[in-house]
Amino acid sequence: MRKDGIFIAVEVDDGVAADGAIAAKLAEVCPVDIFAAAAGAVEIVEKNLDECVLCRLCLDAVPDGVRVLKLYEDGAAL
Numbered sequence: 001m002r003k004d005g006i007f008i009a010v011e012v013d014d015g016v017a018a019d020g021a022i023a024a025k026l027a028e029v030c031p032v033d034i035f036a037a038a039a040g041a042v043e044i045v046e047k048n049l050d051e052c053v054l055c056r057l058c059l060d061a062v063p064d065g066v067r068v069l070k071l072y073e074d075g076a077a078l
């Protein structure tokens, strides 16, 4: 799953997105609510994408399966 804002895109691998525990963890760590846990799965909250503060907390919480892409740097991964 991938969603794009203007400056930031977030990708979550399908196997990770369907994991309720990971969804809850991502929803908890992101300070600007880019992730929500909906029906036991990860939801990317599109309207909040460009609020990303590049804190890497989501990447630290889920090292494999989540990517934050900087669209303003040609899509470079955070």
Ligand code: SF4
Binding pocket: 029, 030, 031, 032, 033, 034, 051, 052, 053, 054, 055, 056, 057, 058, 059, 068
């Ligand atoms: S880097 Fe920080 S602000 Fe950006 S999506 Fe991850 S947890 Fe949220």
